[in-house]
Amino acid sequence: MLWYLFKRILQLIPVFLGATLLVYFLVFMLPGDPLAALCGEKGCTPGVAAALTEKYHLDDPFLVQYVNYLGGLFTGDLGVNFSGREIGSILENAFPVTARLAIEALVFEGIFGVIFGLYAGLKRGKLFDSTVLVISLIVIAIPIFVLAFMLQFFVGVRLGLAKPTVSGTAGWGELILPAVVLGLVSFAYVLRLTRTSVAENANADYVRTATAKGLTRGRVIRVHILRNSMIPVATFLGADLGALMGGAVVTEGIFNVPGIGSQLYKALTLGDAPTVVSIVSIMVLIFCVANLLVDLLYAWLDPRIRYA
């Protein structure tokens, strides 16, 4: 087990290097002179330009710049962006907001997806099952920003149940509506996955045996059907974290949430390369670690899986 963990952590290194190198290269290749963006419309004097070039190592070859950047990353120095703000402090403010948003979305899709899916799976072919299936299809089919605007308008503006946009502090309560939007598509997938899995396990031989042992129906469902059905769902939720981070860019934009997603969007439109690279690198890292955790969770859920 420890050996497996060690191997998996080793695997993170090439994935992380590859991903950052790729992103760094893409941003490097973007058209436009970083100095022009820095100095604004007036332009810099040659002396200032030379100083800035010197300061930011802009004349160094690509690989040298990349290695410098990595060096900074590992010593905790993310550098400054073009407007002179510390990237580190930008992330420090934005990251907790997105973390709250993502956690709420995961909890929403996980809990409601599993509950609805379990019920639909047990009552397969009945009215509840078919209704839920149709609704989940609609949710999957409609683009997320359409759903976002619809919910923002009806829940936020018409009914006034929630604030249509989020304040600067972005507390837990304010983030519920954006989190529901963010988790909505995954909710539909979790529901369908749980439903199929439950319907299959409910007919398994060991479930019949459990019933024959004299267990109550409730216990059979909780202990023998639900637990076994969670295995594919756990895998999905791990992989889904990536989709959540991508979705956060759109959702945060619509609800004006001051999180990582909106910072990334802002940086992209401004061509702010250092910020883009930093945010994407962190997202890659989070995604890798989350998937490792899911694999470990997987082994815990299904004891037949042993890593060596």
Place this chain on the structure above:
Amino acid sequence: MTEQTSHPLLDIKNLGITFSTSTGDVEAVKESSFSVMPGETVAIVGESGSGKSTSALAAIGLLPSNGRISGGQIFFDGKDITHIDESEKVKLRGNQIGMVPQDPMSNLNPVWKIGFQVKETLKANGLPSSDKDVSRVLEQAGLPDADRRARQYPHEFSGGMRQRALIAIGLSCQPRLLIADEPTSALDVTVQRTILDHLEGMTQDLGTAVLLITHDLGLAAERARKVVVMYKGRVVEAGPALDLLRNPQHPYTKKLVDSAPSLASRRIQVARETGQETDELLAERPKTEIQASLQHDFVQIENLSKVFKLRGAWGKSEQFTAVDDVSFTIPRGTTTAVVGESGSGKSTIARMLLGLESITRGRISFDGRDIAGLKGREMFTFRRRVQPIFQDPYGSLDPMYNIFRTIEEPMRVHKVGSKAEREKKVKSLLDQVQLPQSMMARYPNELSGGQRQRVAIARALALNPDLVVCDEAVSALDVLVQAQILNLLAELQSELGLTYLFITHDLAVVRQIADRVCVMEKGKMVETGSTDAVFEDPQTEYTQKLLAAIPGAGLMIPPEAA
């Protein structure tokens, strides 16, 4: 006669069970009646689909969701339990009626420890459920080292051990009736015997009545006082076990007695001992000794070994010897059987002979050529001459191919004949395996297990092979179908001069079809010889154990002895 013994524990009266399917209602059980007295063992015998399991499962309300009791009544201990509600059924299950299910592989929840699964049974039925109680229950079911075993997961158990765990669960609450649904049909004969012996001992000690469901008449007769025969949803015959075997009344029971391999093989042997009917019985089998003497050593296996590398901890690899220095020959036109328990390496030999597995040491020569040296074109020709028939007729046919395409495919791959010729050949093959030609357009899921195995045989014969390797080719089939397929294989052998290598764990089958036997144990060949010699005078203890474990072998069955 006291009150207790005079009224039955389980009394099923005119039971009807109906399944609603996409094509309408199907009545799986019709007007069936039988009863079980307290402490008595009753066996229900029948082929799959005869309604035997369904009737028993109805008694504890475990019918599949599309099934319902459509008529009749079920009494348990004098009380009508036909339509009681779920909460009352829960009370009945476990401590009144226990169950030991059929397949030990799929009946334990893979994600919970064995101890947990025993413990929740005790808890649900209000019995003390400490770790000690769990160990005690497992120990009583014959599981050694129960403390440690209780902390393991099902996948760490062998099939036999899992079945013991399931028996422990079924009997843990000391039910008054135990429904044992084919409790050992998924196990090797030797394991089967020890498990059944143990089950019998335990239920006798506890005074538990047992309703044993089986397709094996020999096993039923050996284990039960009373046998109920079911056929197509009806009880066709019932009575004391030995009477029923010696003097079957219903035509189906007669057929069942005749084709039960364990009993048939015993009869051949007995007949030979008493010097009666020997020639007649032998004439039914394709004795090809004359041919055999002409062509020896069609297949020669010399010092064959197979070593598998297993992945161990910290990236180390361990070696596992599946086949260890095995030598034997297969003369042309004869049937050689390789027998052994699962894990004895018999299937690995078949896979090596088919060229599906590399050879670690030793050599296999086929018609004088070492098969390890075959490349490209030669391998292609070799594959044409050696064809397999596998165990699982459900898994070995492509569900997306219709029967015509399934049988035609090998000919197309090997570019045999034109399209019209191939179609003619498929038709004649279907005739040979006694399937109607109209079946060509059908798909595997529309066929029964026996029909599928016939298709698999037709496919194997499509290329006019010289050697057919049958890997447990009849183990998944009911006794009657098994007998038909074995007869078919024997007929084809005498017609086409085929050579068979039979891989099987079932000695009764060997007795019926093989000329020579090789007995394997843990990768080594422990005994070899002609079938007659091995059966009449087994040399090793292992072979004796295998022979003694055939269900019904110990019964005094011949009518003249009765």
